[in-house]
Amino acid sequence: MFFKFMKGYRLKYIFASISIIISSFLSVIIPIIIKTSIDSIIGDKKIEGRIILSFFNLLGGRDYLREHLYIVALLIVLITALNGLFMYIKGKWANEAAEATAKNLRDSLYSHLQRIYYNFHVEAKTGDLIQRCTSDVETIKSFLAVQFVEIGRTVFMVLFILSIMFYYNAAYALISISLIPFIFAASYIFFKKVKKQFQLCDEAEGEMSAVLQENLTGVRVVKAFNREEFEIEKFEEKNRTYRDLLLKLMRTFAYFWSSSDAMCMLQTFLVVVYGVYLASKGAITLGTLIIFISYIGMLLWPIRQLGRILSDMGKSFVAIARINEILKEPIEDLSTGLTPNIEGNIEFKNLYFSYRDGKDVLKDITFSIKKGETIAIIGPTGSGKSTLAYLLLGLYDYNRGSIELDGVELKNINKNYLRQNIGLVSQDCFLFSKTLKENIAISTKNVEDERIFEASKIADIHDTILSFEKGYETQIGEKGVTLSGGQKQRVAIARCVIKDYRVLIFDDSLSAVDTETEQHIRNRLKERSKDTTTIIITHRLTTAHECDRIIVLDKGTIIEMGSHDELIKKGGFYRRLWDIQSQLDEE
Ligand SMILES: Nc1ncnc2c1ncn2[C@@H]1O[C@H](COP(=O)(O)OP(=O)(O)OP(=O)(O)O)[C@@H](O)[C@H]1O
Known part of the structure; x- marks a missing residue:
């Protein structure tokens, strides 16, 4: 639906989505280059994989690179810089496209609301309509600018990293991702549950603003009926409720991040300990150990984010449905019809x-x-x-x-x-x-x-x-x-x-x-x-x-x-x- 409103920015958005995949690819190949350099350029192991071998041959071959190690270092710097460039392109274009979509959506909603039948306005709640034209549009904007592209990136990273891990050592790979489903599930469930608390906070903030707004508009009544003290107490109570709910929310977040961090650390600990054990037995190389440790670090954060995004996505779909409800309302035909001479009979x-x-x-x-x-x-x-x-x-x-x-x-x-x-x-x-x-x-x-x-x-x-x-x-x-x-x-x-x-x-x-x-x-x-x-x-x-x-x-x-x-x-x-x-x- 929103691609219709992305007019003029669709190509940019597609390039932004491609950029994020390229950037993810660039970040996951760095550990492969490091592994190959440690195992096969500094060490004596054979270069594994045809593509990697051809790539290193293109750079001058193993013996040449051993003499000129700085080339590998420069290559890593170059890849990191390119990664930054693609991230910048993604950020710029995805945001531009999302902003443009939000603007077009707001314009369409506003002009549609002008043309909708009078009856609709009589029955609709003004506050609700304003929310649909503002915060619902914002929800869609952040879905397009951040969440949608982030899902693509995480899926790509997970698939790529898992295939590399399983390629090098299937048993080690299984141990390395053993806690990941739990981390993902915990994050998904947490963010779904915390939504209720967010909603309570929003409502409490709304009530606090309503007291403020009502007080300011009805200031004459307040003064005439000597209600100042009563109004101050009323506001303080709402303000207190809002603060308490916010504190509760912050506490819940603190529990989640600390326990989720503990799980992530446990996962990293497993990777390191089991990896060191395998390396000491000669079952894996030092390079493979490094690649696994790097990859697990790269996976953990996006996996937690994915849980958040997926649980938040419902909000975006609700926002889309709410906006669609307005856009689907029939509009008045103002321009066709007879134009007879009107005298007033x-x-x-x-x-x-x-x-x-x-x-x-x-x-x-x-x-x-x-x-x-x-x-x-x-x-x-x-x-x-x-x-x-x-x-x-x-x-x-x-x-x-x-x-x-x-x-x-x-x-x-x-x-x-x-x-x-x-x-x-x-x-x-x-x-x-x-x-x-x-x-x-x-x-x-x-x-x-x-x-x-x-x-x-x-x-x-x-x-x-x-x-x-x-x-x-x-x-x-x-x-x-x-x-x-x-x-x-x-x-x-x-x-x-x-x-x-x-x-x-x-x-x-x-x-x-x-x-x-x-x-x-x-x-x-x-x-x-x-x-x-x-x-x-x-x-x-x-x-x-x-x-x-x-x-x-x-x-x-x-x-x-x-x-x-x-x-x-x-x-x-x-x-x-x-x-x-x-x-x-x-x-
Ligand atoms: N949008 C609406 N939807 C449903 N019922 C309505 C709507 N607007 C008015 N009514 C109902 O139609 C009836 C006539 O309303 P109307 O406003 O025409 O009365 P009125 O004679 O102008 O009243 P007043 O003198 O108070 O202005 C009332 O019973 C009212 O409740």
């Missing part, structure tokens, strides 16, 4: 809608709005008001019935085009950590200042912005912390009215401004664009009663519809609500 016909749980949230909705009309939608919480707005923006596909925009079925309209014509000021006035000016002009490119000011005036925020020291250049925090709730709402309104939408929906987005300001905003809006169809979702009847028509929703169905006077005369739900609110206002 809307017609709902027997519309039914349910979210993924299948429960009907909207039932048999039928009403129409003419271009330029202002409609209020009221109803108890959860009655389906926002859902209606989301359907109009094409954020969800409806199940049954139809919505027509100027006679064209909404489903068939190009989504980009639709959202350029229908604007939504939602309940959640999220502002980006940019300047006020950039926040207001976010939906429009190359917009003149005049238009920004005009939109701010309509939203009744222009004077407030000018009163800030840096005016429109005021930088606002991630959540617009320097602005009050009402100011944020007004910036969000300005951001929407800057564009000439044919249909404008206010989803409870005037609730944080007082009634008078709200009236101002609506009047200015009407003055600017008489033809804009406006849908106001509200809980405030003083807002609703001025609209051309009021739709009352309850449990997903329209229970009343008409002008204020008509609904008052009718004496139903709206009338009761109006009486209650008027009574409260009088009190």
